[in-house]
Amino acid sequence: MEMTEADTGSVNYLNHDRSIKSWLLTLDHKRIGIMYLIAVSLAFLAGGILAMLVRVELMAPGETIMSADAYNQTFTLHAVLMIFAFIIPAVPAVMGNFVLPLQLGAKDVAFPKLNLASFYIYLIGVAVAMSALIVGRVDGGWTFYTPYSTSIGNGILFVSAGVFIMGFSSILTGLNFIVTVHKMRAPGLTWNRLPLFVWSIYSTAIVQVLATPVIGITVLLLFLEKTLQIGIFDPALGGDPVLFQHFFWFYSHPAVYIMILPAFGIISDLMGTFSRHQVSGYKFVALSSVAIAFLGFLVWGHHMFVSGQSAVSSIVFSLITYLIGIPTGVKVINWVSTMYKGSVQFKTPMLYAIAFLFTFSIGGFTGILLGVLAIDIHLHDTYFVVAHFHYVMMGGNVIAALGGLHYWWPKMTGKMYNEVLGKIAAGLVFVGFNITFFPQFIMGAKGMPRRYYDYLPEFQGYHLLSTYGSWILGAGLFLIAFYLLASLFKGKKAGLNPWGSLTLEWTHTTTPPHPHNFIETPIVTRGAYDFHLAKHLFEKEGSEMSEVVTSPK
Amino acid sequence: MAHEHSNHPAHLHHHFVSSEQQFDAAKMGMWLFLVTEILLFSGLFVAYTVYRVWHPEVFAQSAELLSWRMGGLNTIVLLASSFTVALGIHFAQKDNKKALVINLVLTFLLALTFLVVKYFEYSSKFEHGIFPGANFAPHGISHGVDYAAYNVPFAAQFFSIYFVMTGIHGFHVLVGMGLFTWITIRAIRGDFSSEYYTPVEICGLYWHLVDIIWIFLFPLLYLI
């Protein structure tokens, strides 16, 4: 390979060309990842602010800061932003894009142009969905059950078009990653040596490819139901509203695994790295992701136990629902036992991994509780469900994503953030999160329905606590945003491998990475977590551990 | 296109190691895309199945209003176009540029024929007030068929499904025509050879899928 200035080690993907155009038209997966990071962070911020408004409104029964109509639109928009614009793309599109090719030892994803296209498609989708705000009211929650959703104004047309477009972006990302994992692995990188993050992104991509087209056709039919009254879902025309729910959940349940599987991958990497130990049960952990991805398609009806669907299907869906707990449990237990006889270091990313084990398990166990037919009848559409899904989405995905963000931040930016602030913020997020959402379990079990603007006074204590918690949570998140941004300007320069990881993005390239990722295609000789085979690395000074000399020889 | 290696063929992108890898990747990507198409259509097949199981008589009766002759003709047309695409790839592999171009043009023309037939079918339906959804109001008599007699509950569902399915399918045909225009131009320009004909193969795969969907639509909507 001809040596240019680009190989001197000081040149990296961030500074080799600084023009705006070189960013907007880049085909570099790393830059696309960064652009996604900015976009989804903004979506998260917007969704989070709406959530704060929801919480303030619920501090007291009756009107607190907004009218009923405003509230109903606020939580709907909160959910639409959080689900479609934030959590679905978040980990795959940000970290998957940035890290996956690096971990594979590839120069890029298989289809770089498609990758860029899917970013812009995503932006268009968000824009179209948000234009509903101007056109008319959209309420009723992110599930858009018919016939309510077709009885409201035309805003729904924009939201469904937007979701359709965002779905396209998600499909293209997933497709790209599947091919990349199959076709672009470096020599020596066998399936058994893949980092678990790769396995999880791979499983996620399978779900994205198989499930997302169905939400596409669902919102398309919704669109036609609204414009042409095609009568498939609308009971007034002889349609079946329960059928809409089937369509919706055929996508949206697998989608929850689009949300959580990448998080699993991050946690595996963090657990291995910060325990400096093989992830125990590697094969089980890897294959359980695939198992979850497939089983996830067979349980959607557990959202419909009181919808009037047949008892036969309820029973089948309930049974399979439990089965998902098993591969997930295999993972949880293996993460814990990774620490066994390891050497556990508590840097900020590891704090998130540990918090994740706590919060996600609560979310998971309450999911199992909801899967029990007789119990779900009582708990369905109460705050118990709200608490469940925030425990798995916020407490699962977002906490893991924060861990991953801290872990890869030095690699992405070349800067270290403030570790002390990092730990404080992690503490605030953990404590604030639990105070926000744990009370919701209790009030839900006591009968507090969800999507309620107003409520009976007996629930006020729980709501108050929840609102106070959300402030702590919000403070933690803003603190993170603050010190991460500050680190860009003031942060210490990051070393090659500050955490002592063994995956290729840390051991075989510069920090931040070279524009073409690797100067020489890496040749892999050991598994992603075979620390005992790489003892020599740890004899050197912590942050300079790298196997390849990255400056010209 | 920037080339770092002089031994890289022109079509090879820098992040691939070999043409073979690039070809395999493209093809695998296409198969994945086809799967998403299948699942997209599956929603409509589900809607069809559900309503058919609920109202078999209505569906059987409504199907009588669709012309199996036109549907059958279109089936043959699409099959022929699949055949010409397959021939096109064959000739691309054999470095026979002229035959490749001819087959691509034929495919395009067959796709056009399909849409023209479809146009006549649609307009003969609209004429008698057979519209998707709430506007469904069959009336009039032609060829001894009294359309009004078909205005029974759930017939509207059948025709909604018919229009949505064939409409989306027709949209795919349209996209296919665009693709073949592009491919034909490139073929005339001489972009393809036995070494590199990935775009032809990829578009071919897409086209075959469009054909397969029709293979199912035809009996389900027109015949049974």
Add this chain to the structure above:
Amino acid sequence: MPVTGDNTPSKVSHTEHHITSIKTLSIVFGGLVFLTLLTVGTSRLDLGVMNVPVALLIAITKALLVVVIFMALRWDNKINAAIFAVGVLFVIVFISFILLDTMYRGDLSNTTKGTIMEMEAAEEALRAGERDLPPTEPPEPPGHEE
């Protein structure tokens, strides 16, 4: 050097692509046309309950011919065949799990089988004493096949 990734340099050598002969393609095309005529023909006959299965069987055969020969899956990388199979599998899952609901809707007393529209229509038909009204048939008994 352990060499296992799919893109290992040793694989750079060009492997031959399969070329399907014109003869094979023509035979398959002929077969497809024949099957189309066959399905039209059988649908003209009244096969009773066998109408749908026969039509579907023919359609599946045709689709398989296209996939296996025209799309050359037979000579292709196995992974592509697997991808296709998984796609089809999930379509089957989608359809069959939904049928599990719609075919058995109302299997407990907490939901009625039919819609209110259908019930009212049936009632009216009964009252009018008419027998040959257009099919506003009462809800399907469970287990009723297409």
Add this chain to the structure above:
Amino acid sequence: MGDSGSIWLPDAMSTFAGEVDALFWFVFWTSTVLFVAVIGVKIYFMIRYRRTDDTYVPEPVHESKRLEAAWIVLPTILTLIVFTWGFQVFLRISSAPPDSYDITVRAQQWSWEFEYAEGVTSFSELYVPVGRPIKLMMSSEDVLHSFFIPAFRVKMDIIPNRYTSVWFEVTEPGEYQIYCTEYCGTEHSGMLAQVIAVSEVDFAAWLVSQNQDLPPVELGERLFEQCAICHSTNGERLVGPSLDARFGTMRALADGSTVLFDEDYIRESIVNPAAKVAEGFQPIMPAGYSSMSAKELDGLVAYLKSLE
């Protein structure tokens, strides 16, 4: 309601609520034990194996296949137990006994109407006798709703164009909260009602009292309960205009014209609410009231007239 219940669940007031609770507690405690075990081990490992020497690289541990298998088999057994139990209770809750007392429930945005076999109707209050299985046949006039009584552990969606039902048998007299738990629009959270559970004797007496011919104003006042979610009678502006002290005044309409608020206008507003839309309000008043009988309409008119 101020019920005590446990920390988690409200008091169990129907015959099968106890069964649901037992199941809930079983899953709850099994999960808690498993959760505490996992987290306990986690914390122990965190302390025991924390890093002390930065250059130390631990050796891999030998993985026990048997342990791995145990983690698969044990949860499978547990979940199968829960499944079997859960679906048996589910079947029991979902099938009403044949001798149940039937009440028809009509849900619409955003009120409840209960119709009893004896031709009596009530709004926002569901009277039921204690100690007798009650079956509610429910349908919706507009969008999806869902009928939820936490104290009885019952919930069922209400679907337009189809009947769904719940059944329960109340164990003790009292008042219990009814919620709508399927999002149905602006006042979804206001779509509340009460179960009034009374003894058989009181229930029979109540039915008789309801069956008497009420004077129109009182009939109207009763019927107006279903309107109260949108119309106040004290001047307060809700979703719809307040209806007190209106009679005989001129009303401004959305199209700029005015109309006299008289008997005809009231009738028209109820039967065909979209015809004349009051200024400053959305035309969202449900059309479902058009099926009211002449007597009921008279009652409402008389009642509104009386609100001078």
